[in-house]
Every structure is written in structure tokens, then in C-alpha cells.
Amino acid sequence: MKHSQLKEIIKKKASKIEFAIVTNLENGLSEIYEPGKSLSKEFEIHKEQIDNFFKLKKNGVIENTEIFIETYIRPIKVIIVGAVHIAQYLVDFAKSLNFEISIIDPRGYFASEQRFPDMKIINKWPDEAFKEIETNENSALIALTHDPKIDDPALQHALNKKFYYIGALGSKKTHENRCQRLKEAGFNSDQINSIHGPIGIKLGGRSAPEIALSIIAQLVSETYKK
């Protein structure tokens, strides 16, 4: 592989474009492929199989050939509501797990750059903030403010958009009240029960990094269930 091609791959990864690297294992030739675009003659005959690998989000060698495909898909979007202490540790974990994080917090004193260096925080109320983030059933929500004014609109958005993971911080009692409010807002019990509340797997820890770990563990586990 040429160094220039490696640089192009890194650029594409950073801009979250979906693409594949196609390599001929016999002669070492390789090429970057974006779905819908054309390939060089060398690889064009394998286009159908390459697209198939894409569909299955799979890496591997095309059967009976020496052509290796590695697909790059977009990372899962995780929206954190509440730029609180736990969120600082979640950001650290999420980096090594390659989740794409957005943080929403309308409270300016929480959403400061000093608390979250290199992190874009949307300093708006959830209803406004979600206009800036494209979300779907491959998105996840972690609600951390346990303030109904901030968490509830975000939870409603996540339920409407069928996020695959929705978790909300708060005690059992807080969660019961939350469920009651969502019921009154017209959500059915299946929807309400899909919310992980109290959030996280039971680790027993109480500190912010421990809670962050329990949330991220639950998020990863739910990612592979679907």
C-alpha cells in the first residue's frame, strides 16, 4: 500500500464516510471503494460481492478469489444529555470504543470547554439540539441530568425515533415517576419498558467512573443483542 493511500483512508475515516479497502492478496494492489462509485478494471468484476460485504458489514476474502475486503461503517451515535461528572468518564470510554458522542446540555456552566476539551457540546435544550443531530434506530441515548425538564424531551425524542438503547439515570423512585410522566404523555408500556432505568448494569460501584463503566457495559451489551 502506498503512504498516500493510507493518508486517504485516514481522511475518509475521520470524515465518517462509509468505504471499503479492496486488496488483491496476490499482487498487493489495493483500492478504496465507496458504495455507488466505480472501481478500476482489476476489481470491477467483484463489485457485486464487494457490495454484499458492505450490506453484511463484513470483512473477509471473496470466496474462490484472492480479494480481501475490509469495510468501514459509520460508528454508532451516542447522545448524552447532561454534561455532568459521569459524562466526562463516558467520553473517555467511548473514545476507545469508537462511539460517536454528542453531548447536550442547556446549562452553560456544565457545558464548558474546560470540562470537555476537544468535545463539541450542544448548549441548547434537547428539542432544539436534536435538530442538529441526525438520529435513527442505530442511535443511543444516555440521559444523565435526572431533571425532567431536560431529560424528558430527550427521552421522548429517542422513543419516537426508536433508538436501540435508551438509558436514564436516577433512583427507582425517580424512574417510576419518569415512567408515569411518559405514560401521561401517551407512550405505551412497551416503549416505556424499553428504557433502561435505573441505568447501567449492576456493578455495585458508586463513583462517577464506576457508574460510567456500568453504563458503557450495558450499552455495548445492547449493541450486540440487536
Next chain:
Amino acid sequence: MKNSFDEKILEEANDWLNANQKVVLATVIQTWGSSPRQVGSRMIVNETGDFSGSVSGGCVESAVVRECIGLIKDNKPCKKIEFKVSNESAWEVGLACGGEIAVYLEQIN
């Protein structure tokens, strides 16, 4: 569902190249049976044998490093190597888990 877990090995390869090191990229291209790392797992090796990333759980990395240094010395562009179940005489370069993997080595230049 799948997330695109990414160990940033390619980014590190770029850093090494920018520091004028020679770099071989090793990628798991096929696995059979129970193997520790999935297809697409990567490691990089430079001419002095420094390496980063992994293609197994530590079972075959030393052999991969040797092969990569060989590739640089012979100035060959690429090579495919396979690793099978370990036996006692060659415990160092086998997969104790009983799996098999194929690894593709390529020089970046």
C-alpha cells in the same frame, strides 16, 4: 448490530511513516475455528521490530514481527502467512486456542 470498533492502528502507522520509519501492516484476513481476533484485526511492525496492535491474543505476534522484518529486508511488497494449532516443539508460534488464522503482510511506502 455492529459498531465500527477501531483501534487507530492505521493512524499510528501514519505517525511512524512520518517519523521516517519503515512500516509493515499485518491484517487478519481469514480465521477458522476459535481464533482470538476477528478478521480485519491489525498490527504494525517497523524495521527494528517495534510493534503495535495485535493479530492474536499474543500467540503469534513474535512470528509476525520476524516475518515483517524479513519483508522489509528482502524489500518485498506483500506476503500471506498462515498459523495453525500449536504443537509442543513450536509452542511459540502456534495458536493455543486450536484455531487457525491467515495474516496478510504489506509494506507501506
